[in-house]
Amino acid sequence: MEPIEEELEDESALELPSDPMRLNMGPSHPAMHGTIKMIVDLDGEIIRDIDVQPGYLHRGFEKSCERGTWQQIFPYTDRLNYCSPALNNVGFALAAEKLLGIKAPERSQYYRVILGELARVSDHLTCNAASAMELGAFTPLLWCLKVRDWVWDILEKETGARMMHSFARIGGMAKAPTATLKQDVRALLPEIEKVLGEVETMLLRNRIFIDRMQGVGKLSKELALDAGVTGPMLRSTGIDYDVRKANPYLVYDRFDFEVVVGHDGDNYDRFLVRTEEIRQSCKILAQACDQMPDDGLICVEDLRITLPEKPLVYSTIEATIAHFKLVMEGIKIPAGEVYSYTEGANGELGFHLVSDGSGTPYRVRCRPPCFINLAILRDMLVGSMIADIIATFGTVNMIGGECDR
Secondary structure (H helix, E strand, O other): OOOOOOOOOOHHHHOOOOOOEEEEEOOOOOOOOOOOEEEEEEEOOEEEEEEEEOOOOOOOHHHHHOOOOOHHHHHHHHOOOOOOHHHHHHHHHHHHHHHHOOOOOHHHHHHHHHHHHHHHHHHHHHHHHHHHHOOOOHHHHHHHHHHHHHHHHHHHHHHOOOOOOOOEEOOEEOOOOOOOHHHHHHHHHHHHHHHHHHHHHHHOOOHHHHHHHOOOOOOOHHHHHHHOOOOHHHHOOOOOOOHHHHOOOOOHHHOOOOOOOOOOOOHHHHHHHHHHHHHHHHHHHHHHHHHOOOOOOOEOOOOOOOOOOHHHHHHOHHHHHHHHHHHHOOOOOOOEEEEEEEEEOOEEEEEEEEEOOOOOOOEEEEEOHHHHHHOOHHHHHOOOEOHHHHHHHHHHOOOHHHHOO
């Protein structure tokens, strides 16, 4: 007896009917790096819907800032993006100075640029290292974290703290640069370039890395603009928006550097954009070391804003009173409101400050780049495989401290 051959008109008839499976990822760390939860609806391994739920740190950044004095906010800003706290310090200081109508001394501005760009390098190294490690490439993680530790060595030497620096001040910086800052930075730059080259050699032509990154987690220009996405995520789509170029602050208009842009807006482009931005930060660091004055004020000379030196506090009644009033009552910033924005490691970092004329902020509102960028994650993942969540989430570089409202 000959077998009966039947041709099926619709191949889908071969598939057995099934209900979608709901999977909870996070908020525990093994499932999601950072305290964030995703509720995923799966059809097999295909993502049909995903609900991204940040906010499990319960920090209350903005309300915490409204309880102390203006200067006491700096430790809170450290914990927004704990991979690049110096950039957060500078962003808040510039907003408060804009409300006060003052400008930090030139030497202080160069110092802020140097510490901020070191922090940006540290942040991008962390992101790319974690992105590679989550795809199985563990060696680049070790290489990148080795260099990040060298960056932290400089930051610790300058500020006294390895991660949470709290080193900026309204009107300047806490202390002057160390005598070896320029030497330390110049010695580090070739080491950074060397490691970047090693990472690129290992990853960029690796078939597994390319298959997991290229064409995955794509973001279009139109969607990025509609959602308010900024930073490396926006630039990976081909839009050359960088606050340091579009609206220069501090002394960024004195440096020669390029805005790095991609083409496809996928995971691969975001990895490449951050890698090249590290090189651009190194260019800025080299120029800043050449241009920064070796002496000069590091903070404005105004006892209504800047704490007097300790020897004066212990020896003169004027400095004692000024110190007491600044510590107990805070800087009396004139009533008004202001919005100031800078280029954080993940995009536009903005602070909207409202003052009622007292030494305590009436309202602090932060525009965190991570929170805005994370909002578009669902659109980047629906239709992808479940394994693509890890790769895409890594290149978005969500930092929980910024996302927790």
